[in-house]
Amino acid sequence: xxxxxxxxxxxxxxxxxxxxxxxxxxxxxxxxxxxxxxxxxxxxxxxxxxxxxxxxxxxxxxxxxxxxxxxxxxxxxxxxxxxxxxxxxxxxxxxxxxxxxxxxxxxxxxxxxxxxxxxxxxxxxxxxxxxxxxxxxxxxxxxxxxxxxxxxxxxxxxxxxxxxxxxxxxxxxxxxxxxxxxxxxxxxxxxxxxxxxxxxxxxxxxxxxxxxxxxxxxxxxxxxxxxxxxxxxxxxxxxxxxxxxxxxxxxxxxxxxxxxxxxxxxxxxxxxxxxxxxxxxxxxxxxxxxxxxxxxxxxxxxxxxxxxxxxxxxxxxxxxxxxxxxxxxxxxxxxxxxxxxxxxxxxxxxxxxxxxxxxxxxxxxxxxxxxxxxxxxxxxxxxxxxxxxxxxxxxxxxxxxxxxxxxxxxxxxxxxxx
Ligand code: HEM
Numbered sequence: 022x023x024x025x026x027x028x029x030x031x032x033x034x035x036x037x038x039x040x041x042x043x044x045x046x047x048x049x050x051x052x053x054x055x056x057x058x059x060x061x062x063x064x065x066x067x068x069x070x071x072x073x074x075x076x077x078x079x080x081x082x083x084x085x086x087x088x089x090x091x092x093x094x095x096x097x098x099x100x101x102x103x104x105x106x107x108x109x110x111x112x113x114x115x116x117x118x119x120x121x122x123x124x125x126x127x128x129x130x131x132x133x134x135x136x137x138x139x140x141x142x143x144x145x146x147x148x149x150x151x152x153x154x155x156x157x158x159x160x161x162x163x164x165x166x167x168x169x170x171x172x173x174x175x176x177x178x179x180x181x182x183x184x185x186x187x188x189x190x191x192x193x194x195x196x197x198x199x200x201x202x203x204x205x206x207x208x209x210x211x212x213x214x215x216x217x218x219x220x221x222x223x224x225x226x227x228x229x230x231x232x233x234x235x236x237x238x239x240x241x242x243x244x245x246x247x248x249x250x251x252x253x254x255x256x257x258x259x260x261x262x263x264x265x266x267x268x269x270x271x272x273x274x275x276x277x278x279x280x281x282x283x284x285x286x287x288x289x290x291x292x293x294x295x296x297x298x299x300x301x302x303x304x305x306x307x308x309x310x311x312x313x314x315x316x317x318x319x320x321x322x323x324x325x326x327x328x329x330x331x332x333x334x335x336x337x338x339x340x341x342x343x344x345x346x347x348x349x350x351x352x353x354x355x356x357x358x359x360x361x362x363x364x365x366x367x368x369x370x371x372x373x374x375x376x377x378x379x380x381x382x383x384x385x386x387x388x389x390x391x392x393x394x395x396x397x398x399x400x401x402x403x404x405x406x407x408x409x410x411x412x413x414x415x416x417x418x419x420x421x422x423x424x425x426x427x428x429x430x431x432x433x434x435x436x437x438x439x
Contacts (some may be wrong), residue, residue, distance in 0.1 A: 028146040031292060037242065040071045045326075045338045045427040052423060055368060056324065058355035067339040072103075074328070074348040082339040083351035087384035092329035092349065096123035098347065101329050104214075104332060113222035116230070119269030120278070125332075129386060130147065132270060135255050135262060139187060144324060145393045148183065152398055155182050156405045164410065168438040171415075172431075176286035177279070179402055183394070184278035188271065189247025190238060198275075212411075229272050235271065239271070250276065265363075282395045284323030284431030286402050290314075292320050293403075296370045302373055306385070310404045313372035315397050319363070319379035320370050325354040325430045327383055353380045354430065367436050412439045 042061055044050055050057050061068055061078040062290050068076040077083040087094050097118050099109055108114050117123055121132035128185075138144070159178050163169050185195050214222075233249075240250045241257075249271060255261040262270075293300045301307055328350050335343040343349060357379045358367040365374070382389035389395070406413065415421075416436040 029379055041069050042068050042337060043076050046425070051425060051427065054354060054427075055358055058358060059090055059368075060354060061379060062354070062355060062359060067341040069341075070350070071430045072353045073131065074350050076337070076350045076352060077339065078352045078355040078359075079339065080356040080362045082115075082224055083353065084380055084384055085357040086329050086338070086349050086351050087226045087327070087380070087387070091331065091333050091335060093125040093332045094123050094129075095125065095330040095332065095346075111219050111223060112220065112230075113226040116226050116265070116269045116272060116339070119263075119266045120273040121270055126386070132263065133386075133390070135252060136248060136270070136274070140390050140394060142393050145397060147418055148394070149401065151186065152183060152401045153405070155179050156402050157272065158410075160405065160409050163265075163426050168436065171290055171435040171437050172283065172287050174432065176290075176354065176402065177281045179286070179398055180279035180282035180395075183398060185250050188236075188275060189245045189280070190236065191239075194236075197232075197394065198265075226272065230268050233271050235267055236271075259388060262422070277389075278391055278394075280429060281433070282398050284374060284393075285314075285317060285395055285399045285430045288321040288323055289399060289403055290319030290406075290429065291415070291418065291421060291432065292317055292370050294418045299370050300407075304411070307408070309372050309406055310400050311396075312374070312377065314399050314403075315377040315379060316370060316372050316374050317399070318356045318381040319374075319377050322354045322357055322379060322381035323430055324383075324428065326350055326352055326428050327387075351380075353383070356380045413437055414439065 027357050042065055043057070045054070059076055059277050061076065061132055066077070066079045067082060068078065079088055097109065099116060109118070109146055124132060159175060163174055169175060181198055182195070185198060210381065232378040236249055237253050237256075240247070240253050242434065244250045244254070252267050252271065253263060256264060256323070258265045299313075303313055328348050329350065331343045331345050334345050338349070356362070360367050363374070363377075365371070382392040382395075414437060416438060421435055424431050
């Protein structure tokens with residue numbers, strides 16, 4: 022019989038591209054990161070990765086870092102430290118440096134304050150009829166075909182349409198957004214970027230910036246009841262928002278507002294169809310959908326990681342000293358499977374699981390602005406799909422094709438028929 026420490030030793034010396042414990046872009050990791058997380062939590066819960074960042078895989082440390090003021094984003098400093106000062110000349114990196122997501126207070130507080138009202142629970146509840154209409158219209162078109170790709174034909178349409186509504190993008194301009202790039206997530210990956218990735222990021226950013234400048238002109242002349250008009254007016258005020266902040270944050274809202282939700286719908290559907298007992302339970306009890314969405318977020322989060330920088334020396338975080346300026350990667354997907362918080366089979370999908378509070382939307386001052394919107398979109402999309410196509414089947418639930426990214430976890434396609 023093998024002794025426990027032998028198992029541990031074998032696991033520690035597994036050959037895998039330099040870092041045996043944390044190699045998030047390896048194909049087997051992308052296919053299923055959860056056994057890798059389990060090993061990290063057990064063997065080295067504050068692992069130092071190949072780039073010198075601390076990898077927080079337990080819920081305790083990951084959630085503390087998100088909420089603790091001793092940690093921040095420090096985006097420009099951190100990026101320069103890692104890639105050298107010339108990186109700030111890259112338009113896509115400069116644009117990202119203005120995202121509220123990358124700011125610390127007081128700039129973060131100012132930028133978030135300009136848009137937060139559009140995302141209150143009340144405002145989002147009021148969008149239910151419009152969300153239901155978009156889902157029904159999509160299904161009316163697809164149902165006669167007998168088959169579809171649940172990602173491109175179904176999950177993608179809803180969040181992109183709703184964020185276009187919120188930003189006041191005219192109907193006649195939307196087709197370009199519907200067919201546009203969904204590859205921005207690569208720029209958030211915790212690995213060095215290649216020159217090619219930066220080039221692609223710059224091209225995508227330039228196109229988006231060019232379009233949004235036209236939209237700003239339109240909304241200056243014809244103000245609407247939308248976020249772009251609000252932000253253009255704040256920019257005109259001069260005190261509240263610079264021109265670069267305006268463009269950067271509109272691009273952030275557009276990107277953050279759809280890819281993540283597409284993946285919540287896609288990952289949630291895959292989880293359900295791989296667990297037929299849970300699918301049957303939900304079909305028999307549609308009222309379970311609200312808890313089911315929380316469980317989908319926990320079970321296979323569409324955002325797997327976010328990072329912070331220590332703004333001062335931290336003497337003890339999970340037994341490690343974090344010097345000022347060092348990064349901590351918070352593994353949200355791993356925290357969501359930590360048995361310390363979910364003692365009852367965290368690796369199982371259980372849509373009736375009590376007290377599910379996933380870290381998937383982050384925590385602290387950057388807690389996801391669109392969390393309630395994403396929940397309602399996914400709730401309406403998944404429950405309407407199951408009701409209107411009761412005999413829906415996935416063509417291949419066992420070997421789906423994942424997008425080759427780690428921070429944003431989602432499927433390339435999910436073919437289904439009925
Ligand atoms: C922030 C996840 C949907 C807009 C975040 C963060 C996470 C997250 C983890 C915090 C990152 C950090 O702390 O570094 C998700 C997930 C979604 C989703 C899992 C869907 C399932 C949305 C939607 C919108 C949105 C629909 C907008 C329409 C934002 C914005 C921020 C943010 C603007 C930055 C907030 C800030 O810095 O204060 N999101 N998000 N997200 N999210 Fe989401």
